[in-house]
Amino acid sequence: MSGESKKAPYRVPIGPNHPALKEPVMFTFELEGEVVRDVDFAPGQTHRGIEWMGMRRNPVQIVHLTDRICGICGVVHSLSFSLAVEQIAGIEVPERADYIRTIVHEFERIQSHLLWAGVAAHELGFDSLLHLTWRVREEAMDVIENLTGNRVNYGIVQVGGVRRDIVPEQHAIIEKCLATYEGLLDTLLSFFLDDRTIRMRCRDVGVLSRKDALELCTVGPTARASGVNVDLRQDYPYAAYGDLDVKAVLPDRYLGETHGDVYDRIVVRLLEVGQSCQIIRQCLSEMPAGPITAEEKLVKLLATCKKATGEGIGRVEAPRGECLHYVRMEGKDSPASWKVKASSYSNLMSWIPMLRGSQIADIPIIVASIDPCLSCTDRVAIVQDSRRSILSKDDLHRLSVEKTRRLQG
Amino acid sequence: MKEGTLTPEEVMAHLTSRLSGGIRDTSIRKWEQGRKKVPHYTLWVDLERDFLKPAIRALMEIQFPHLSVIAGADLGDAIRLLYIFSVQYGSPKSEYMVTFAIALPKSDLTVPTISDLIPGAVFSEREKQEFFGIRVTGIPDSRRLFLPEDFPEGVFPWRKDETGVPEGMVRELWESKRPKDRPAPPVKEKGPGTAGGETPAASAPAGGSAKEGER
Numbered sequence: 007m008s009g010e011s012k013k014a015p016y017r018v019p020i021g022p023n024h025p026a027l028k029e030p031v032m033f034t035f036e037l038e039g040e041v042v043r044d045v046d047f048a049p050g051q052t053h054r055g056i057e058w059m060g061m062r063r064n065p066v067q068i069v070h071l072t073d074r075i076c077g078i079c080g081v082v083h084s085l086s087f088s089l090a091v092e093q094i095a096g097i098e099v100p101e102r103a104d105y106i107r108t109i110v111h112e113f114e115r116i117q118s119h120l121l122w123a124g125v126a127a128h129e130l131g132f133d134s135l136l137h138l139t140w141r142v143r144e145e146a147m148d149v150i151e152n153l154t155g156n157r158v159n160y161g162i163v164q165v166g167g168v169r170r171d172i173v174p175e176q177h178a179i180i181e182k183c184l185a186t187y188e189g190l191l192d193t194l195l196s197f198f199l200d201d202r203t204i205r206m207r208c209r210d211v212g213v214l215s216r217k218d219a220l221e222l223c224t225v226g227p228t229a230r231a232s233g234v235n236v237d238l239r240q241d242y243p244y245a246a247y248g249d250l251d252v253k254a255v256l257p258d259r260y261l262g263e264t265h266g267d268v269y270d271r272i273v274v275r276l277l278e279v280g281q282s283c284q285i286i287r288q289c290l291s292e293m294p295a296g297p298i299t300a301e302e303k304l305v306k307l308l309a310t311c312k313k314a315t316g317e318g319i320g321r322v323e324a325p326r327g328e329c330l331h332y333v334r335m336e337g338k339d340s341p342a343s344w345k346v347k348a349s350s351y352s353n354l355m356s357w358i359p360m361l362r363g364s365q366i367a368d369i370p371i372i373v374a375s376i377d378p379c380l381s382c383t384d385r386v387a388i389v390q391d392s393r394r395s396i397l398s399k400d401d402l403h404r405l406s407v408e409k410t411r412r413l414q415g
Numbered sequence: 416m417k418e419g420t421l422t423p424e425e426v427m428a429h430l431t432s433r434l435s436g437g438i439r440d441t442s443i444r445k446w447e448q449g450r451k452k453v454p455h456y457t458l459w460v461d462l463e464r465d466f467l468k469p470a471i472r473a474l475m476e477i478q479f480p481h482l483s484v485i486a487g488a489d490l491g492d493a494i495r496l497l498y499i500f501s502v503q504y505g506s507p508k509s510e511y512m513v514t515f516a517i518a519l520p521k522s523d524l525t526v527p528t529i530s531d532l533i534p535g536a537v538f539s540e541r542e543k544q545e546f547f548g549i550r551v552t553g554i555p556d557s558r559r560l561f562l563p564e565d566f567p568e569g570v571f572p573w574r575k576d577e578t579g580v581p582e583g584m585v586r587e588l589w590e591s592k593r594p595k596d597r598p599a600p601p602v603k604e605k606g607p608g609t610a611g612g613e614t615p616a617a618s619a620p621a622g623g624s625a626k627e628g629e630r
Contacts, residue, residue: 223483332497
């Protein structure tokens with residue numbers, strides 16, 4: 007580390023840490039005073055070799071493994087894996103299953119975006135807003151539990167369909183939850199978007215230009231906030247989305263302009279909560295009757311999968327962006343190759359242009375603004391004049407909160 | 416280029432016209448879901464290695480393509496790399512996936528970097544280097560990405576030949592780099608004299624739990 011040098015810029019490592027979250031990450035910042043001159047990162051501290059494990063298991067086992075890739079996106083991985091296998095084996099999913107998949111998928115988006123909004127509020131120092139947001143998030147978690155039996159690791163998707171039906175008695179529960187969110191949305195929007203301090207902390211902070219967003223393969227709300235019109239639910243229909251007319255949420259459609267900053271990312275995510283409510287309502291009213299799986303007997307399903315040869319790609323719009331699974335089957339029990347591309351995989355590179363030129367106190371909110379599946383700012387060692395001092399995650403958070411208070415005057 | 420959205424056949428025709436002599440095989444696959452059975456399309460193009468970058472340039476004439484990921488498979492005598500792109504995003508229900516597949520023979524596992532065309536590709540290229548043992552020539556950053564610093568050199572987890580993860584690395588995972596200040600594991604420590612050959616009593620619990628883990 008060249009941090010021993012006594013002249014600016016100083017190299018500052020942050021992380022890796024926190025096994026509690028999915029992916030800890032190691033950052034190295036080059037700092038000059040308060041300003042980040044350059045940044046580098048190294049992920050992989052919790053690489054669990056999931057693909058390696060999958061290449062030694064059969065598709066039905068892998069579906070349950072995919073449920074456990076991420077604690078927040080429980081359905082997107084199992085859905086994209088199933089889509090890939092269904093295309094290879096030629097398994098046609100019943101229409102009702104497509105609708106149930108879509109409903110659970112959208113509830114996942116609601117809870118994920120609200121979780122993120124809470125984290126963003128916390129990083130800015132608005133802890134009461136964090137608690138309120140997470141309190142209302144529970145409504146979606148309760149419905150997910152009611153629909154799937156689990157709060158996380160839903161286990162709802164199976165190759166060829168879904169494992170649980172939505173019965174008429176559950177419609178009222180879902181409807182009640184949707185009504186709650188639709189009633190709350192305006193309040194949430196005004197809390198986050200009309201607040202002077204949030205605007206000061208987020209407007210033109212962590213800017214990602216449209217060009218950078220394209221060149222760095224950015225996906226999901228992060229790309230949309232930079233004005234890239236991408237949403238697989240609109241562009242590349244899967245499950246029931248072909249029957250719906252989903253329009254990508256872009257900041258200029260709401261605000262009339264695109265900055266590509268943290269503020270725009272808040273706008274996109276909050277508006278998508280409302281959009282998800284509409285999608286769920288439409289799915290409920292248009293859901294066809296019929297079976298929920300193409301093959302109930304797992305032994306038969308496995309026999310079909312075992313005979314399959316070929317390559318397939320399953321691709322869905324996760325709360326954080328495109329999630330893609332590539333599967334290659336060669337007529338054996340387990341796939342010959344399997345590649346999982348989670349949404350954060352595509353978004354991490356965008357940190358570099360966002361963080362360049364920002365202040366230390368803005369690091370937490372910028373890092374959180376792409377909604378990474380990881381927490382990283384646990385520990386910062388600042389090396390200055392050969393003296394080492396350690397900044398903890400708490401210290402960084404304190405710096406961020408102090409900046410908010412300063413701005414509030 | 417024609418204005419407006421192209422059909423999958425038009426995209427494929429554009430690619431084949433630009434890449435004559437470099438294409439081994441092509442296919443367009445359609446998949447329909449939902450009530451209205453709205454299709455989505457995947458275009459598969461098998462290329463000679465030298466035609467990878469011209470193919471990406473041809474794709475760029477349609478729209479700056481979104482690179483999802485570079486996937487791969489060990490086919491025994493070659494590594495198959497799949498560059499998974501999509502074009503025509505932003506136009507409702509007419510985005511297509513375009514997958515360029517190339518085969519790298521095990522005797523020459525090199526491929527040129529595409530990060531000069533698509534800067535974000537370097538992330539996936541770094542991953543393919545460490546997991547498949549290929550060499551991406553001209554890569555601006557060839558450090559490891561996901562594997563830890565102390566992961567042995569010359570072991571490539573997704574390879575299916577002798578360079579893959581050896582059996583012992585998995586079975587005796589618990590004892591690799593185990594810190595000395597932790598409570599003892601539920602198996603007897605190997606003495607210096609018994610290296611390689613455990614006593615039956617000591618190996619029984621470890622073997623039992625390993626089998627349970629496999630089920």
